[in-house]
Amino acid sequence: xxxxxIEVESVxxxxxxxxxxxxxxxxxxxxxxxxxxxxxxxxxxxxVNAISGQIPATAGTIRVDGRDVTRMxxxxxxxxxxxxxxxxxxxxxxxxxxxxxxxxxxYGRGAGLFLPGLRTAADVAGFCGxxxxxxxxxxxLTVTEMRRLEIARALACGPSVLLLDEVMAGLSHxxxxxxxxxxxxxxxxxxxxVIIEHLMRVITSLCDDLIVLNNGKLLAHGSPSVVLADDAVxxxxxxxxxxx
Amino acid sequence: xxLSVVGQTLLLALTIAGLYAAIASGLTLEFGVMxxxxxxxxxxxxxxxxxxxxxxxxxxxxxxxxxxxxxVAMLTLSWLVYDTFLWRILREDEHNQILATLGLxxxxxxxxxxxxxxxxxxxxAPDLLPPLRLGAITIPGNNTVIFIVGVLLVAGLVFFxxxxxxxxxxxxxxxxxxxxxxxxxxVNAMFRLSFIIGGFTxxxxxxxxxxxLYVHPLVGTDLVIxxxxxxxxxxxxxIGGSLIGAAILSAAESLVGTFVPGGGSWGYGIAFLLIVIxxxxxxxxxxxxxxxx
Amino acid sequence: MxxxxxxxxxxxxxxxxxxxxxxxxxxxWIQLMIGICITAVLALAWDMLSRTGQVxxxxxxxxxxxxxxxxxxxxxxxAVAAWTAVVLVCAVAAILLGLLTLRLRHMYFAIATLGFSLxxxxxxxxxxxxxxxxxxxxxxxxxxxxxxxxxxxxxxLLLLATATSDILLTRRFRPAFFMIRSKSELAAxxxxxxVRSKIMAFILSGIYAGLAGACYGxxxxxxxxGDVFNSNWSIMPLAIAILGGMDTTxxxxxxxxxxxxxxxxxxxxxxxxxxxxxxxxxxxAFVLALPRGLIGFVTKLVRRDTKGDAHxxxxxxxxxx
Numbered sequence: 001x002x003x004x005x006i007e008v009e010s011v012x013x014x015x016x017x018x019x020x021x022x023x024x025x026x027x028x029x030x031x032x033x034x035x036x037x038x039x040x041x042x043x044x045x046x047x048v049n050a051i052s053g054q055i056p057a058t059a060g061t062i063r064v065d066g067r068d069v070t071r072m073x074x075x076x077x078x079x080x081x082x083x084x085x086x087x088x089x090x091x092x093x094x095x096x097x098x099x100x101x102x103x104x105x106x107y108g109r110g111a112g113l114f115l116p117g118l119r120t121a122a123d124v125a126g127f128c129g130x131x132x133x134x135x136x137x138x139x140x141l142t143v144t145e146m147r148r149l150e151i152a153r154a155l156a157c158g159p160s161v162l163l164l165d166e167v168m169a170g171l172s173h174x175x176x177x178x179x180x181x182x183x184x185x186x187x188x189x190x191x192x193x194v195i196i197e198h199l200m201r202v203i204t205s206l207c208d209d210l211i212v213l214n215n216g217k218l219l220a221h222g223s224p225s226v227v228l229a230d231d232a233v234x235x236x237x238x239x240x241x242x243x244x
Numbered sequence: 245x246x247l248s249v250v251g252q253t254l255l256l257a258l259t260i261a262g263l264y265a266a267i268a269s270g271l272t273l274e275f276g277v278m279x280x281x282x283x284x285x286x287x288x289x290x291x292x293x294x295x296x297x298x299x300x301x302x303x304x305x306x307x308x309x310x311x312x313x314x315x316v317a318m319l320t321l322s323w324l325v326y327d328t329f330l331w332r333i334l335r336e337d338e339h340n341q342i343l344a345t346l347g348l349x350x351x352x353x354x355x356x357x358x359x360x361x362x363x364x365x366x367x368x369a370p371d372l373l374p375p376l377r378l379g380a381i382t383i384p385g386n387n388t389v390i391f392i393v394g395v396l397l398v399a400g401l402v403f404f405x406x407x408x409x410x411x412x413x414x415x416x417x418x419x420x421x422x423x424x425x426x427x428x429x430x431v432n433a434m435f436r437l438s439f440i441i442g443g444f445t446x447x448x449x450x451x452x453x454x455x456x457l458y459v460h461p462l463v464g465t466d467l468v469i470x471x472x473x474x475x476x477x478x479x480x481x482x483i484g485g486s487l488i489g490a491a492i493l494s495a496a497e498s499l500v501g502t503f504v505p506g507g508g509s510w511g512y513g514i515a516f517l518l519i520v521i522x523x524x525x526x527x528x529x530x531x532x533x534x535x536x537x
Numbered sequence: 538m539x540x541x542x543x544x545x546x547x548x549x550x551x552x553x554x555x556x557x558x559x560x561x562x563x564x565x566w567i568q569l570m571i572g573i574c575i576t577a578v579l580a581l582a583w584d585m586l587s588r589t590g591q592v593x594x595x596x597x598x599x600x601x602x603x604x605x606x607x608x609x610x611x612x613x614x615x616a617v618a619a620w621t622a623v624v625l626v627c628a629v630a631a632i633l634l635g636l637l638t639l640r641l642r643h644m645y646f647a648i649a650t651l652g653f654s655l656x657x658x659x660x661x662x663x664x665x666x667x668x669x670x671x672x673x674x675x676x677x678x679x680x681x682x683x684x685x686x687x688x689x690x691x692x693x694l695l696l697l698a699t700a701t702s703d704i705l706l707t708r709r710f711r712p713a714f715f716m717i718r719s720k721s722e723l724a725a726x727x728x729x730x731x732v733r734s735k736i737m738a739f740i741l742s743g744i745y746a747g748l749a750g751a752c753y754g755x756x757x758x759x760x761x762x763g764d765v766f767n768s769n770w771s772i773m774p775l776a777i778a779i780l781g782g783m784d785t786t787x788x789x790x791x792x793x794x795x796x797x798x799x800x801x802x803x804x805x806x807x808x809x810x811x812x813x814x815x816x817x818x819x820x821x822a823f824v825l826a827l828p829r830g831l832i833g834f835v836t837k838l839v840r841r842d843t844k845g846d847a848h849x850x851x852x853x854x855x856x857x858x
Contacts, residue, residue, distance in 0.1 A: 054722050078728040089723050092715035094784070099712040106709055107728035157728060281644055329825060338643070339592070340824045343779045346772060347820030354814030362810060469651065476648045513659025516652035520637060523649050527640040 005030040005161055005192045006051060011060030013046050013216075020046040022216040023060070028209070033183065033193045035207035035224070039236055042213040044196045045087070048163050052084040053077045064161060078108050083157035085150045087165050093139035097130050097149055098122065100138065104156040114160055115189045121156065128152040129178060144175050151182065162186060164195040168202055180206055204228070212236070248380035249502070255378075257498035258491060259387040262394025263452050265490035267467055268474040269398045269483045270445035273405075275475070276483075277418040277438035278334060283345040284325075286468025287352035288318045288443050290461060292450020294360065297367045297459045307369050311393070311451020315444045322443025326436045334435060349465070356461035364458040372455075390452040395487070397445050402483050404441075414438055473519045492518075547699055547790050555692040559685045567684045571756065573797045574691045576773060578749040580781070580789035581698045583774035585705055586742035588784060589735045590718030592643055595634070595650030597770035598657045599627050599743045603750030604676050604765045605661065605668060611677035619677045623751045624744050631743030635736045651771065658766030671762060679755030691752050698745050702786040705738070714738065715784075776816075780823045782832025791831050 004027035013021040021043045028034045036044045049055040051062055053074030062070045069077050083104070091100055101121040118124050125134050128148045133141065141149065147167060154162060164183070168176045176199070183206060187193055197203050203210065203224060210227040212220040214236040220227045227233055267289055274282045292314035299305040299313060325348070333344040373385035405411040416424040417434035425431045453463060474493055478485030500514045551574075558566045579596055586593050606626045611619035638649045661668045668674060680686035705711065716724035717731055725731050754760050773796075774789075781792020796819070803815035827834045 052726065054726070074722070074725040075728050075730050078726060084726055086720075086723060086726070090720040091723075092712070092719040095712050095715055099708070100716075102708060103712050103716060103724070103729065104727040107713065107730075109728070153723075153727060157726075275644070281647075329821065332825060336824065336828055339587075339779050339783060340828055342592070342647075343776060343820055344824045346776065347817045347824065349817070350772075351814055351817030351821065354811040354817060358807070358811035358814065469655070472648045473652060476645050513656040513663070516656040516659075519652045520649050520656070523641055523645055524637040527642070527645065 003030045004028060005065055006194070007061075007063040008047070008051070009061040009063075011047075011050060011062060012058045013043075013050055013055060014058045019216050021050065021057075024213070024216070024218050025060075026211055026218055026221055028192065028194055028211070030192050031187065031190055032208040033187055033195060033206055034209045034211060035203045036194055036196045036211050036213065037198070037203060038213035038219070041215075042236075043216040044213055045165060046216075047213065048084060048165055048194070048196060052082060052163055075107070078104070078157050078159075081109065081158070081160040082163070083108075083154040083159035083161070084163035085154045085165050085167055087169070089146070089150045089153070091138035091146065091149065094137055096135050096137050097125055097141070097145075097152075098134045100149060101125050101152050101156045104153060104158070108157040110158045114158065114191050115155065115186065118155070124152050124156045125149075128155065128182065144171055147171060148179075151179070155186070159191060161192045162194070164193065166196050166198065168197060168199055176202065250499075251378075252381045253498045253502045254495055255381060255383055256387060257494040259383065259391040260456075260498075261487070261490040261494035262391035262398075263449060263456075264394075264467070264470055264474055264494055265487045266394040266397040266445055266449045266452070268471040268478070268486040268490060269401050270442040270449070271468070271471050272475055272478075272483050272486055273401060273414075273438050273445075274442040277414050278435045279418075280334065280341050281345065282439075282442065283342070283468070284348040284352060285442065285446055285471065286464030286466075287349050287356075288322065288446035288464070289450040289453060289467055290356065290464030291321070291352065292318050292447035293453040293457075293459045293463060294356070294450075295447070296451035296454040297365060300367050300369055300454070306372075307367070307451060307455050308372065308389070308393075310454070311448045314451045315447035318447030318450070319440045319444040322440045323436070326439045330439065331432060331435070353461050353465065360461065362461060364460040366458060367454045369455060384456075386455045390456055393448070393452055397448060398483060398487055401441070401445065405483065410437065473516060476519055477522060544703065547787055548696060550790075551692055551695055551699065555688060559688060562685065564684065567688050569797070569801060571684070571688050571691055573793050574688070574695045575749050575753055576777060576797055577790050577793035578691075578695050578698045578745055579770065579774040580777040580793050581695075581702045581786065582742040582745040582749070584778040584783055584785075584789050585702055585745075586738050587778070588705065588711070588714040588718065589738045590643070590721070591635075591638070591735060591739065592647050592775075593650045593742070594647045594768075594771045594775070595654040596742075596746050596774050597766050597768055598634075598650070598654035599630065599746035600750035600753070600770045601654075601657060601661070601762070601765040602627055602630055602743075603747030604754030604760055605674060606747070607751045607754060608674040608676040608760075609668075612675075616677055620748075620751065623747045627743040627747030628740045631739040632736055634743075635739035639732065639735065651768070654766060654768070654771060658762055661762045661766065668762075673759055673761035673764075674754075675759050676751065676754030678758040679752055682758065687752070687756060694745075694748055694752060699786055699790065701741060701745070702789075705741075706784075706786060710734075711784075776820055780820065780827075780830055782830030785832050788830050788832040791835075795831065 006028040008024055008026050010023050010025050011021055012019060012023055024047065036047065038044050046055065050057045053069065053072050056071055061068060064077070064080060064082050067080055069080065098121045101124050105121055118127055122134055125131055128151050130145060130148050130152060133145060138146070151167060167179060171179065180202060183193060183195070195206065207224055210222065210224050211218070212227060212233050219236060220230050220233050271282060271285050274280060274285070295314040295317055296307055296310035299310040300307050333341050369386070371385035372389045375385050376383040376388055405415060413429055414434050414437065416429055417431050421431050453459070457463060470493060474486050474489035477492060478489030496514060496518055554570065558570050579600065583593060583596055603623045606623045607619040610622040634650070634653055638646050641649055662671050664670070665672065680690050705714065713724060713729045713734060716727065716729065717734060721731050750765055754765065777792035777796050778789045780796065781790065782788025799819055800816060803812040807815065
């Protein structure tokens with residue numbers, strides 16, 4: 001069993017009376033692609049936000065690589081080697097692809113660490129398929145290009161742990177295949193990947209492990225074939241009595 | 245400390261709060277629907293005040309009717325402003341929007357200075373209502389009037405937004421203009437509607453101003469700054485919240501002004517200090533909710 | 538335009554104009570240039586802050602703090618101490634206000650800063666024993682009261698402000714600041730220390746505004762609260778920076794020149810009362826005709842010559858709050 005690189009212990013995230021995460025305990029293995037799935041509102045994004053420091057956990061502990069990051073500021077967590085993507089990154093319209101990717105290179109801990117050959121913003125942009133669009137401003141990018149840019153930005157942080165928040169949404173079939181290959185390459189370089197996803201074919205072809213959340217609680221954790229066959233999981237997604 | 249003096253101060257403050265709230269609610273409506281901070285709102289109040297003032301002093305028109313005329317006049321002016329240039333500004337960058345309404349404000353204030361001079365005028369209108377006597381406390385009749393009219397304006401606005409068809413359309417347009425447009429709502433018309441309603445309330449409020457305050461070109465700027473503070477205190481998007489914000493601001497101002505020696509002009513500043521602190525603790529105002537996208 | 542010329546042009550212009558006016562030694566031009574420089578420093582200070590998404594309506598506060606600090610420290614500890622005090626006091630005030638307003642979004646932030654500057658005006662008037670109250674105060678005289686040297690000193694301040702603005706537009710700061718403005722979580726998730734950056738921008742902005750105020754107070758050695766804690770000093774930098782072209786160094790500079798010149802013309806034409814009506818009309822006209830400011834307009838002209846941009850669509854995207 002590989003070492004756990006992210007350890008979530010009894011984490012509660014409460015907004016007023018609502019518990020977005022209700023005492024969740026789960027660990028994510030090193031250098032594996034872990035899928036984080038569950039119906040809408042199950043707490044997937046909240047968990048990612050809590051791990052990456054965007055939202056403070058109300059209770060519980062979160063450890064990354066053994067370090068307690070529970071109430072750490074998100075920019076410091078980036079320094080520790082954890083990066084994430086946003087579903088709706090609002091890039092400043094007048095900045096170019098290169099300028100955006102350069103920011104983590106300047107403020108983070110350096111891209112070359114886990115992905116050899118990626119040293120400059122141009123390298124990272126090229127790795128993510130934006131080589132020819134380096135000098136284009138964000139207001140002139142297509143939605144797909146902005147998705148790639150967000151991945152590039154996260155990779156530029158030089159992470160040993162990468163959290164991807166629904167990067168496939170809205171991509172064409174061809175593009176999603178390219179992005180999946182990108183993710184596999186990132187994993188081959190030694191990075192631990194956690195990916196929030198809805199698309200079944202992505203989950204089944206990409207993920208080594210699956211974590212299922214429902215209503216802020218952990219529902220299942222294990223290999224995709226086991227988890228997806230689980231009745232409770234099917235019920236959460238498809239409703240009682242649905243026979244596949 | 246003489247309780248009746250406190251009582252007098254607070255009740256008077258409450259009446260002024262009615263006026264403040266009426267002004268602030270117009271701002272809130274405009275911001276809520278169009279997402280624009282209308283720095284010129286106060287100038288519409290000021291123009292309304294001048295109109296009511298002139299109608300009363302030159303033609304003896306009852307200030308209540310004068311306020312209504314001011315309301316209609318400002319409604320018309322708002323329509324004009326919207327159709328000539330404001331609709332274009334709404335498509336601009338945020339900063340250009342701020343600048344545009346600031347420019348409009350500067351334009352109107354200075355035009356007023358040129359036309360009517362900077363001096364303060366007082367409208368010597370008769371009491372529209374007899375003074376209210378509660379024990380040792382006396383509330384002048386006109387103060388009662390502005391309180392009633394002010395609260396009616398705010399209540400009317402809330403009713404309009406919650407209970408009428410146009411109010412619903414306005415709320416749709418404010419929530420998500422793009423989505424509203426896709427469902428067939430004429431968003432431009434809704435924006436215009438909110439602006440002219442805002443103008444109307446500003447005009448009527450101006451009439452109230454003429455009733456109890458000095459009338460001069462800068463009166464609008466003074467008031468709109470307080471209106472901003474009230475909107476911030478009450479929380480953006482909450483028209484009803486502006487009543488509470490207005491009460492707090494007015495009470496703070498009056499209490500400091502009455503009880504701190506030489507504190508006549510303090511109240512303004514202390515009230516603002518309060519706001520900075522409230523916003524530091526509650527960044528969305530006392531009743532503010534997360535802004536919609 | 539040659540690539541190397543554009544960045545250096547502002548400095549050359551400032552130095553050249555100052556030198557020319559000092560040599561010519563005509564009081565009108567000296568006073569005009571002094572006014573332009575002070576306004577330009579304020580505009581740059583405002584712009585530096587707004588790049589992090591902090592749209593301030595409180596420049597007047599720091600302007601006044603600068604004036605009053607020299608007035609209070611100079612008689613006690615001398616000129617050097619006075620000017621050092623300006624920097625320190627403004628920095629501290631900026632840190633305090635910055636921390637207080639950290640979580641505020643656009644409109645609330647603007648109101649809070651506006652409120653801060655209005656409160657200061659009132660508080661200063663309220664403690665006449667310390668601050669001289671409504672009667673005013675005597676700031677340290679700048680450059681011994683000699684107008685030409687005053688202009689040189691103020692030009693020097695403008696050059697510093699220009700350089701600072703340029704530094705903040707380099708690769709290390711500009712994209713990070715814009716990211717903070719667009720979506721601060723994105724900046725933080727890229728390793729940018731958001732709070733530290735915002736406060737740093739606030740401190741720089743406050744210091745320059747304070748120094749400008751100290752210079753202004755030092756022109757004649759006497760001011761009353763209404764001279765410096767006047768909301769005009771908050772609105773003008775905003776207007777100038779936006780009209781000249783935000784997020785640039787040349788924009789606030791150009792805006793200061795053009796608008797102050799227009800203001801003087803209007804004052805001559807309309808007289809003392811209400812001349813600012815031209816100001817208002819110009820602002821509206823500019824916003825409609827030149828949405829990206831003077832610099833945006835000039836850049837467009839230059840681009841058309843050199844066919845640089847492949848995308849003719851130059852409409853600025855909406856900056857989300």
